[in-house]
Amino acid sequence: MAATPLDLFDLDASLTDEERAVRDTVRRFVDDRVLPHAAEWFRKAEFPWQLVPTFAELGLLGAPIATHGCAGMNPTAYWLALRELERADSGIRSFVSVQTSLVMVPISLFGSDAQKDRWLPALQQGKAIGCFGLTEPDAGSDPAAMRTRATKTGDGWRLTGAKRWITNGTRADVAVVWAKTGDDANSIRAFLVPRGASGFTQTPMERKLSFRCSDTADLCFDDVRLPDDALLPGTKGLGSALKCLFEARGGIAFAVCGSAAASLQCAIDFAKERVAFGKPIAAMQLVQGKLATMGVELAKAQLVALSLARLKEAGRLEPVQVSIAKMNNVRCALEITRTCRDILAANGITEEYPVMRHMNNLETVSTYEGTSDVHLLVIGQFLTGHAAFRG
Numbered sequence: 484m485a486a487t488p489l490d491l492f493d494l495d496a497s498l499t500d501e502e503r504a505v506r507d508t509v510r511r512f513v514d515d516r517v518l519p520h521a522a523e524w525f526r527k528a529e530f531p532w533q534l535v536p537t538f539a540e541l542g543l544l545g546a547p548i549a550t551h552g553c554a555g556m557n558p559t560a561y562w563l564a565l566r567e568l569e570r571a572d573s574g575i576r577s578f579v580s581v582q583t584s585l586v587m588v589p590i591s592l593f594g595s596d597a598q599k600d601r602w603l604p605a606l607q608q609g610k611a612i613g614c615f616g617l618t619e620p621d622a623g624s625d626p627a628a629m630r631t632r633a634t635k636t637g638d639g640w641r642l643t644g645a646k647r648w649i650t651n652g653t654r655a656d657v658a659v660v661w662a663k664t665g666d667d668a669n670s671i672r673a674f675l676v677p678r679g680a681s682g683f684t685q686t687p688m689e690r691k692l693s694f695r696c697s698d699t700a701d702l703c704f705d706d707v708r709l710p711d712d713a714l715l716p717g718t719k720g721l722g723s724a725l726k727c728l729f730e731a732r733g734g735i736a737f738a739v740c741g742s743a744a745a746s747l748q749c750a751i752d753f754a755k756e757r758v759a760f761g762k763p764i765a766a767m768q769l770v771q772g773k774l775a776t777m778g779v780e781l782a783k784a785q786l787v788a789l790s791l792a793r794l795k796e797a798g799r800l801e802p803v804q805v806s807i808a809k810m811n812n813v814r815c816a817l818e819i820t821r822t823c824r825d826i827l828a829a830n831g832i833t834e835e836y837p838v839m840r841h842m843n844n845l846e847t848v849s850t851y852e853g854t855s856d857v858h859l860l861v862i863g864q865f866l867t868g869h870a871a872f873r874g
């Protein structure tokens with residue numbers, strides 16, 4: 484064991500055998516079956532649905548859950564797996580993040596036994612696909628401003644409203660939909676809306692320049708009638724939705740080290756080969772300065788990610804720490820991909836190299852699960868005691 488260009492602090496040495504085994508298994512799968520096609524899926528804006536059964540076989544769907552046939556992986560092992568998927572494409576990693584942290588975890592945390600029995604095994608086996616509908620056309624960073632309403636009727640609920648930018652939304656068999664049941668954010672509850680419910684439409688969002696291989700949808704609820712047991716009974720206010728995001732954001736902070744590392748490796752290889760002014764650009768001081776800075780930034784991001792995972796394992800992870808890690812690591816990954824693109828110069832804009840695809844994808848990762856602004860405000864509130872979200 485020793486420092487390597489993509490692991491300058493030899494964090495690999497601190498992983499358990501089990502964590503390393505999960506990582507290596509997913510790494511082989513990504514090398515063999517994902518990386519060779521990632522650029523094409525991005526270009527064609529196609530999600531590789533054929534891989535879903537393998538995600539299930541690898542134990543990735545619902546990985547941190549310990550019941551209903553799920554793998555019960557520790558956070559580090561699961562997040563290492565996400566990092567490997569992200570090495571290929573953030574859009575592919577997001578399928579697993581959403582299915583797991585934003586669909587299966589809420590059902591596991593807030594669902595009735597009947598809901599868990601109905602959905603968790605099917606979602607774990609990849610026989611059902613799920614999505615998480617919080618964002619609306621006019622409410623993103625401020626989900627308390629949502630307009631989607633669930634109104635109680637004699638024998639159930641009527642759901643009216645719209646959700647936008649919903650990952651896995653076109654194909655989802657079940658949508659976890661957040662709606663107000665009264666006037667304020669305390670009245671927000673989640674409902675399980677099955678595909679095919681009358682008045683429920685799932686429309687793909689097209690012409691994206693980022694997350695092209697990811698399925699992103701508009702969901703519309705036109706007076707959808709739901710039975711009483713569509714309500715996730717444990718959800719109580721916006722805090723329940725934020726708890727799900729808390730679960731997902733940690734994985735994202737860890738995962739983005741994958742796209743950053745893939746881009747840096749690509750830039751190092753390119754710089755060793757590319758000759759200018761009679762020698763490889765890797766031997767130029769200015770290029771080395773960029774590569775060295777990126778190596779250091781990646782090492783720092785990986786230290787943050789691993790600390791986050793170990794805090795989660797110890798049951799001590801706090802929201803402010805997740806905000807710091809999500810904001811810092813996505814910023815760092817974006818900056819790395821931009822600098823790598825710069826080193827690759829003209830070649831960097833082609834799909835022959837993964838750098839610009841990762842860069843474009845990270846623009847989405849920077850926006851979803853809380854923008855940098857939102858996380859700065861969370862951190863600022865922790866430091867000062869003042870909530871400055873409203874200016």
Ligand SMILES: Cc1cc2nc3c(=O)[nH]c(=O)nc-3n(C[C@H](O)[C@H](O)[C@H](O)COP(=O)(O)OP(=O)(O)OC[C@H]3O[C@@H](n4cnc5c(N)ncnc54)[C@H](O)[C@@H]3O)c2cc1C
Nearest residue numbers: 615616617618623624648649650694847851852854856872
């Ligand atoms: C590809 C993709 C997939 C997604 N998947 C999902 C999904 O599966 N489910 C889901 O529910 N959502 C999903 N989202 C939506 C995502 O979570 C939102 O885009 C995000 O929360 C930001 O909301 P917004 O785009 O409406 O931006 P806005 O909230 O309108 O923000 C616009 C700008 O204003 C800034 N801003 C907002 N409030 C403040 C403030 N108080 N102070 C300072 N600046 C502020 C923001 O940082 C941003 O720069 C996805 C988005 C994308 C692009």
